[in-house]
Amino acid sequence: MSDQTFTPKDFKSDQYVRWCPGCGDHALLNSLHKAMAELNITPHNVAVISGIGCSSRLPYYMNTYGFHTIHGRAAAIATGVKVGNPNLSVWQISGDGDALAIGGNHFIHAIRRNVNVNIVLLNNQIYGLTKGQYSPTSPRGFVSKSSPYGTVEDPFCPAELTFGARGRFFGRCVDVDSSASVEVLVASAKHNGASVVEVLQNCVIFNDGSQSLVATKADRAKNAIYLKHGQPMIFGENNELGLMQEGFGLKVVKLGENGITEKDILVHDAHCQDNTLHLKLALMEGPDFPIALGVIRDVEAPSYDACVHAQIEEVKSKKKDRTLEELLMKGEIWEVK
Amino acid sequence: MLLLHNFTKVTRNNPKTNYIIMADEMTIKDLERVVVRFSGDSGDGMQLAGSIFSNLSAVLGNDISTFPDFPAEIRAPQGTLSGVSGFQVHIGAKKVFTPGDKCDVLVAMNPAALKTNVKFLTPQSVIIIDTDTFAKKDLEKAQYTTENPFAELNIHNQVIEAPISSICKESLKDSGLDNKAALRCKNMFALGLVCWLFNRPLEHAMHMLQNKFSKKPSIAEANIKVLTDGYNYGHNTHASVSTYRVEPKENKAKGFYTDVNGNLATSYGLVAAAEKAGIPLFLGSYPITPATDILHNLSKLKELGVITVQCEDEISGCCSAIGASFAGCLAATSTSGPGVCLKSEAINLAVIAELPLVVVNVQRGGPSTGLPTKSEQTDLMQAVYGRNGESPLVVIAATSPTNCFDSAYMASKIALEHMTPVILLTDGFIANGSAAWKIPSLKDYPAINPPYVTPEMQEGWKPYQRDLETMVRSWAIPGTEGFQHRLGGLEKDYDTSAISTDASNHQKMTLTRQAKIDYIANCIPEQEVLGDKDDAELLIVGWGGTYGHLYSALETMQKQGKKVALAHFQYINPLPKNTVEILKKYKKVVVAEQNMGQFATLLRAKVPGLNVYQFNRVKGQPFNVLRLVEEFTKIMEEK
Numbered sequence: 001m002s003d004q005t006f007t008p009k010d011f012k013s014d015q016y017v018r019w020c021p022g023c024g025d026h027a028l029l030n031s032l033h034k035a036m037a038e039l040n041i042t043p044h045n046v047a048v049i050s051g052i053g054c055s056s057r058l059p060y061y062m063n064t065y066g067f068h069t070i071h072g073r074a075a076a077i078a079t080g081v082k083v084g085n086p087n088l089s090v091w092q093i094s095g096d097g098d099a100l101a102i103g104g105n106h107f108i109h110a111i112r113r114n115v116n117v118n119i120v121l122l123n124n125q126i127y128g129l130t131k132g133q134y135s136p137t138s139p140r141g142f143v144s145k146s147s148p149y150g151t152v153e154d155p156f157c158p159a160e161l162t163f164g165a166r167g168r169f170f171g172r173c174v175d176v177d178s179s180a181s182v183e184v185l186v187a188s189a190k191h192n193g194a195s196v197v198e199v200l201q202n203c204v205i206f207n208d209g210s211q212s213l214v215a216t217k218a219d220r221a222k223n224a225i226y227l228k229h230g231q232p233m234i235f236g237e238n239n240e241l242g243l244m245q246e247g248f249g250l251k252v253v254k255l256g257e258n259g260i261t262e263k264d265i266l267v268h269d270a271h272c273q274d275n276t277l278h279l280k281l282a283l284m285e286g287p288d289f290p291i292a293l294g295v296i297r298d299v300e301a302p303s304y305d306a307c308v309h310a311q312i313e314e315v316k317s318k319k320k321d322r323t324l325e326e327l328l329m330k331g332e333i334w335e336v337k
Numbered sequence: 338m339l340l341l342h343n344f345t346k347v348t349r350n351n352p353k354t355n356y357i358i359m360a361d362e363m364t365i366k367d368l369e370r371v372v373v374r375f376s377g378d379s380g381d382g383m384q385l386a387g388s389i390f391s392n393l394s395a396v397l398g399n400d401i402s403t404f405p406d407f408p409a410e411i412r413a414p415q416g417t418l419s420g421v422s423g424f425q426v427h428i429g430a431k432k433v434f435t436p437g438d439k440c441d442v443l444v445a446m447n448p449a450a451l452k453t454n455v456k457f458l459t460p461q462s463v464i465i466i467d468t469d470t471f472a473k474k475d476l477e478k479a480q481y482t483t484e485n486p487f488a489e490l491n492i493h494n495q496v497i498e499a500p501i502s503s504i505c506k507e508s509l510k511d512s513g514l515d516n517k518a519a520l521r522c523k524n525m526f527a528l529g530l531v532c533w534l535f536n537r538p539l540e541h542a543m544h545m546l547q548n549k550f551s552k553k554p555s556i557a558e559a560n561i562k563v564l565t566d567g568y569n570y571g572h573n574t575h576a577s578v579s580t581y582r583v584e585p586k587e588n589k590a591k592g593f594y595t596d597v598n599g600n601l602a603t604s605y606g607l608v609a610a611a612e613k614a615g616i617p618l619f620l621g622s623y624p625i626t627p628a629t630d631i632l633h634n635l636s637k638l639k640e641l642g643v644i645t646v647q648c649e650d651e652i653s654g655c656c657s658a659i660g661a662s663f664a665g666c667l668a669a670t671s672t673s674g675p676g677v678c679l680k681s682e683a684i685n686l687a688v689i690a691e692l693p694l695v696v697v698n699v700q701r702g703g704p705s706t707g708l709p710t711k712s713e714q715t716d717l718m719q720a721v722y723g724r725n726g727e728s729p730l731v732v733i734a735a736t737s738p739t740n741c742f743d744s745a746y747m748a749s750k751i752a753l754e755h756m757t758p759v760i761l762l763t764d765g766f767i768a769n770g771s772a773a774w775k776i777p778s779l780k781d782y783p784a785i786n787p788p789y790v791t792p793e794m795q796e797g798w799k800p801y802q803r804d805l806e807t808m809v810r811s812w813a814i815p816g817t818e819g820f821q822h823r824l825g826g827l828e829k830d831y832d833t834s835a836i837s838t839d840a841s842n843h844q845k846m847t848l849t850r851q852a853k854i855d856y857i858a859n860c861i862p863e864q865e866v867l868g869d870k871d872d873a874e875l876l877i878v879g880w881g882g883t884y885g886h887l888y889s890a891l892e893t894m895q896k897q898g899k900k901v902a903l904a905h906f907q908y909i910n911p912l913p914k915n916t917v918e919i920l921k922k923y924k925k926v927v928v929a930e931q932n933m934g935q936f937a938t939l940l941r942a943k944v945p946g947l948n949v950y951q952f953n954r955v956k957g958q959p960f961n962v963l964r965l966v967e968e969f970t971k972i973m974e975e976k
Contacts, residue, residue, distance in 0.1 A: 013823070015835065044818045049660070052826075060823050060836065065815035067663055068825030069656070070686050076653035080660025080668070081815070083646055084619050088664065088815055106656070109649035308644060315639035324608050327641065328595060328776045332545070334396040336589045336775075 008033035010043055013063045024175030024201035024211075025055050028122060031178050032058075032091075035185035041089045048091045049078040051098035054129050055122035055201070058093045072103030075110040078117045079304075086305045089189065090116070096123045096137040100156050104136075108165040114193040116303040120185070121158055122175075122199045126207035144206075158198045159282030159296065163275045168299045169195035170282060172292060174214045175202060180226065180293060187295045193303045200291075213286045214293075225290035227281065229270040229298070232262055235290050242266075243281075243290075250280050252289060270298040364579045365536060370429035371583055372437035373531055375524070376454050377446030378415050379408055379422035382524035385549075386444075387424025388771070390528060392596050393541040394428040395773040398585030401596070402427045402738075402885065403771045404436035404959065409626070409710045416470075416478035421453045430586040434737075434885035434892075436770060438961045442534065444527045446470060446501070448486050449479035455490050463495045463577065465530055467523065469502035497534075497576045499567075501526045508566050512559050522563040529567020536582050539568055590775055597774045599738040599767035599882075600627075603671075603697055604634035606745025608641055609777070611667040613746075614753055614785040619644045619666040621657035623676065626709040627765040628699035631671040655680035655696065662692045663824070665814035667749055669695040674703050674716045677760075681724045684758050688728045688850065690824040691801070691810050693752035693787070697745070700764040702957045711957025712765035714881055714931040720760040721910050721939065727847045729854040731759040732909040734881035738767050739774040744907060746782060747861075753787040755857055756809050762909070764931075766959050767882040788812050795819045799834040808853035857911050864913035866904050868895060873902035875973050876923035878949070880906040880936050886960035887929060893966050899973065906936070917944050927952055927972050929965065 011033040019025045036046065046064035050056035052071035059066030065088075069077045078092040092110075099107045099121050110117060126144065127133040133146040137158065141150040162170050169191040171184035181199070188195035200211045209215075213223040218237075225235035225243070233243040234255070242265035244253050253260050272278070278297040284290060321327040373390060375383040384405050391401045406423040413420030427437040439459045445451040447470040458464070476486060483489045487496070501523050509519035525546075532539055543561050550557035570576065597605070611618035622632040622645070636645045644666070648654040654670045662668035670680065677684075677698050687694040700716045702708025720732045731751050735744035741763055748761040790798065790813040800822040803810045813820035822834070830837035831845050866876070868891050879887040884905045891903045904919050906912070920926060920940065928937040929952040937951045950972050954960065 042818075044821050045816055047664070047815045059825070062823070063821055065663075065821050066823035066825075067660075067690070068823065068827065069659075070682055070826055073652060073656040073683065076648065076656035077660035077663070079646065079648075079653070080619065080621060080657030080662075081664045082660075083644060083657070084617070084661030084664035084666040084668070085814075085816060105649055106653055109653070308646070312639045312642055312644070316642070319640035321640050323779070324605060324612055324641065325776065325779060327638070328605070329593060331595055332392065332548070333593045333595045333776065335593050336398070336591055 004042065006037050006040055006043065008037045011036045011063055013061050015060045017061050018057065019054060020205055022204040023054070024124065024199070024203070025058065025122060027175045027178060028120070028181065028199050028201065029058060029061055031181035032120070032185060034178070035182045035189065038182060038186050039189050045087065046089045046091065047081050048093060049074050049081060050093040051095075051103055052129070053095035053098045055093055055095045056098060072098055072101070073106060074098065075103060075106035075117070075119065079110055079113070079115045082115050082117055083305045083308055086116070086309055090118070092117050092119045094119065094121055096121065096125060096135045096158075097127050100136045100158065100161065108161065111162055111165040111167045111194045111196065113304040114168060114301055116193055116305050118185070118188045119194065119196045120199060121196055122201045123158060124201040124203040124207055125210050126203050128203050128206050132206035157283060158196065160279065162196045163279050163282075163297070167196055168193050168297065168301050170198070170278070170297045171195070171295045172198045172200065172282070174200045174211060174220065174293065176215070177220065177293075184295060187298065191298055193301055214291055220293070223286045223290055224293050227268045227270070227292055227294040227296055229268055229295065232265040232267050234262070234265055241290075250284065250289070270295050273299055366579050366581050368581050368583050369431070370427065370433055371442070371535065371581065372425060372427045372440045373442040373444070374423055374425045374440035374454060374457055375444045375527065376421055376423040376450035377444070377524070378449070379410070379420050380412055380415070381422070381446050382521065383422050383446070384424045386524040386528040387426050388596075389542050389545050390531060391426040391428065391771065392545060393537055394426070394583070395594065395596055396541050397537065398589070399428040399430065399583055400432045400587070401771070401773050402433045402436045404766065405769045407710055416447055416449055416475055418449045418453055418479060421450045423454060428583050430583050432587060434889045435959065435962060438963055442531060444531065446523065446527065447479065448476050448481060451486060452479050452481070452490060455492065458492065458494060460494065463497060464492070465497045465499070465527060467501035468498045469500050495577070497530065499526070499530065499570055499576070504566055504570070505563055508563055509559050512562070513555060514559055519559065522560050525560045525564040526567035526570070529564040530571045530576065533568045533571030534577060534580050536580050539564060593776045594773050595776060596771050597738060597742070598769055598771040599735065599741040599763050600630040600699065600769070601634055602739055602741035602774065603735070603745045603761070603763060603768070604631050606742040607635070607667070607669050607695065607749060608638060608643060609742070609779055609782065610746045610749030610753070610785060612641070613779055613782060614667055614749070614787060617642055617644055617666045619646075619658060619661035619668045620671065621646050621648050621654040621661065621668070622671045623648050623651045623654045625651070625673045625676050627701055627768050628671045628673045628676070628697065630768070631697060631699070651676040651679035652683060655683040658694055659683055659687050659692060662687070662694050663815065665816070667695070667753060668693065669697060669749075671697040671699070673699050673701045674719065675706065677716060677719060677723070684730070685724045685726065685728050686826050687758040688724070688730055689826055689828070691756045692758075692824070693756055694758040695745070695748045695752050696758060696760045698760060698762050699768045700762060702955070708957045710765065712882070712931070712959065713955055713957060714764060714883070715935070715955065716762060717880070717909065717932065717935040717939070720762055727851065729851050730757055730910070731755070731854060731857060732762065733759060734762040734907055734909055735767060736881060736884035736905060736907055738770050738772045740884070740907070741767060742774070742777070750783065750785045751857060751860070753785055754809070755807065755853065756788065756812060757854065762881055764882040789814070790817065790820050800824060801829050801831070801834040803849070807856050808849055855911055858914045861908045861911075861913060863915045864904055864906065864919055866902050866919060867891060868902035869900045870902050872900055873923055874900045874925060875902070875969060876919070876926045877901060877903045877969060878906070878920070878926055878928045878936070878940070879903065879930065880909060883929065883931060883960055886962055886965060889962045890965035890969060893962060894969060899970070901969065909936070909939075912943060920944050920947055925950065925972060927969060929960070931955060931960070
């Protein structure tokens with residue numbers, strides 16, 4: 001936070017944005033500028049780290065410190081940046097291939113360690129920069145240049161992977177849905193620890209229509225639910241639908257039918273330690289269930305970088321040596337006179 | 338080299354039926370240097386016995402050089418050949434440069450140790466054995482085919498026999514320790530016996546044991562008791578006709594000393610550089626033999642502000658270090674050859690992003706998993722060339738355990754001042770070998786001044802704008818107001834620092850990155866030549882961890898009246914400026930290295946028309962000095 005006030009423009013670099021016209025990355029970039037302005041962080045205290053892929057070009061379009069690194073390694077590099085200087089606000093921009101295929105190992109371990117990095121995962125279910133191969137989030141049977149007869153493998157669900165790695169923050173938004181995106185990005189930055197924001201992103205060239213269930217405001221009214229902590233899980237074009245628990249699962253109910261009222265509807269608790277319900281919500285798929293958007297899970301826990309530095313301070317308070325020479329002179333030594 | 342030639346030669350048949358030599362009169366003989374090899378099961382504590390012996394010798398003023406030789410298995414089946422662990426200590430009245438080719442005293446705690454170490458014996462070597470471990474079943478485990486191990490191995494040396502196991506059990510029967518715990522003190526009996534043989538007072542060993550077991554006083558007491566038993570056993574039984582002294586004869590530089598192995602010295606060198614530069618040290622690492630101790634060492638130094646992250650893999654070790662470097666730390670990653678393979682893409686990111694990074698490669702035997710606990714110099718080409726694209730960087734090779742400190746310091750200084758990754762090559766031999774080290778005063782070390790941006794540079798500043806002499810770009814640390822910029826793995830425009838795919842710009846940037854590294858030749862010392870530098874008939878060329886052996890070979894040959902010189906390289910890329918001049922000066926040049934000729938190949942590429950002999954060994958073991966002398970002599974005599 002700063003005394004100065006920043007606007008989205010303060011976070012924009014002078015570089016010409018090279019994504020394809022209509023690419024969802026444009027919208028997300030704008031939302032990110034807005035989120036940072038809303039957070040009022042100083043641009044020179046922000047580091048945006050990306051891997052490789054279309055979305056990983058994003059740091060060039062930020063007037064912050066930025067590092068466009070190598071494929072899959074953004075989480076590992078962001079970890080080093082944050083632990084090296086915990087005062088920075090560190091953001092990681094990755095695509096579904098970058099974070100979940102070649103970088104899967106770093107992704108899960110950054111989450112497990114709970115490094116205070118805001119991971120923005122732009123999921124378009126396709127490899128765009130290499131011109132159209134299936135990705136680890138493409139659905140089974142997906143036809144692409146490298147799967148002309150359809151894939152014979154199941155996709156990752158990013159939320160499931162995040163929770164499997166003990167993730168404490170998971171949010172989801174749609175690329176073109178700016179105000180909701182800003183809200184989730186701001187919440188992810190305010191969360192202390194690793195946060196994952198899955199951006200449902202449309203690739204207009206190689207996978208157009210992949211997000212068609214939530215592409216427009218009208219689609220989202222029909223097919224999505226905006227989860228808000230403490231609010232009942234009500235959705236639908238006229239807020240006529242709700243979610244209830246049934247056995248170990250969820251069911252969609254209509255308010256007013258069979259005597260169901262608002263008080264029968266589940267209330268979203270993003271801060272619940274137990275992630276069972278969060279997972280159920282994140283795994284909901286259309287058209288039978290609404291796609292969950294918003295902050296699905298947000299649970300506090302000590303961040304890795306803070307703990308690393310706290311441990312250093314704790315040892316410093318007990319051991320007084322501050323230079324190598326002082327330390328060595330207290331070891332097993334002998335004198336030659 | 339030396340030795341214990343005055344022992345009575347005894348032909349052995351069966352250790353059980355022979356007796357310890359009882360001399361009427363004890364004599365004390367002075368020696369110039371002595372090599373003791375402690376060997377036993379990998380759980381027998383031979384490393385501890387050996388390191389205490391080397392330490393107490395160093396405290397008495399001797400020079401020391403040690404070499405642990407252990408199996409890849411943590412605990413191979415007891416008593417088997419694959420489970421034998423050894424620790425060799427070379428102590429000298431004057432400076433010693435290697436742990437020694439052969440040993441003067443072999444401590445063999447079981448028949449397997451005797452068998453695997455027979456190759457280190459000379460006809461004069463004395464052997465100390467635990468007679469309690471030479472029963473029929475022990476011999477079978479060690480794959481002897483007869484009941485007479487000495488005859489089977491054709492050993493005719495003097496053997497000091499002691500029923501070490503039973504004495505230990507007896508001695509500690511009232512200590513409260515069970516038999517198993519009592520037997521763990523066996524190593525101290527052997528150490529006590531060796532101390533007696535070399536007239537070493539026990540006080541310092543006792544002090545070290547008290548420190549080591551400060552939290553377990555009963556264990557300290559038991560170890561000290563058995564140590565004393567071993568000493569007294571030698572004394573009371575007159576276990577040898579003579580005992581020996583290695584009196585210090587050379588005045589070492591005044592000051593405080595400690596004992597370091599190469600991995601520890603490397604760790605301290607990194608810490609020292611960070612301290613001098615006034616920035617935090619960050620180590621990203623993944624455990625790998627034989628480099629892991631660097632991670633262990635640095636993880637302990639939190640009071641000095643050292644940040645260590647044990648990463649999920651080798652790639653992350655390097656990448657997290659690059660991230661920390663971007664954030665303004667002195668960043669390092671430690672590994673061995675297989676780890677460098679995995680890090681190479683990330684190292685290249687540091688090349689193109691022009692970020693400081695120190696990559697420590699403690700070389701081991703390869704390829705693939707190869708010989709994890711053994712030593713080679715087979716990663717030189719990997720360090721110099723092993724990346725995609727034209728990716729010049731700095732390569733430095735430490736020459737001895739203590740030189741690891743200076744090498745790590747210089748690697749850090751060059752990385753920080755020239756905004757480049759530096760690969761520091763050490764190897765398993767110097768990483769685990771130790772020597773006495775004078776504790777340095779950092780005020781004697783050169784300053785480290787990274788090319789930070791200054792506020793007046795802000796107007797029109799570009800991240801890749803550079804000093805036109807050194808070709809070094811300036812460094813703006815995130816958090817610095819007004820210098821926000823974006824780095825990346827894509828080629829950048831020389832002038833604007835924006836992404837560029839322009840053909841001639843790429844040519845220019847490639848030449849610029851090369852020029853930046855080449856310039857560093859102006860910042861490193863000229864190559865030194867040792868020995869008969871004016872009139873040598875043979876120039877020996879080496880690099881890295883083989884210095885001690887090559888220098889010992891040089892000394893030996895000079896004593897024989899031969900005209901030889903040694904150029905031992907620490908700076909591999911760029912090479913010192915006078916390299917060509919040196920290599921062209923001598924009639925014959927031999928490049929000796931523990932690989933199939935990688936440095937020789939590099940020199941041939943850098944020095945057109947160079948004609949060199951090669952001496953190459955890849956046995957995973959250190960060079961043998963006498964063998965080097967033989968080979969070099971042959972080359973000299975060749976017409």
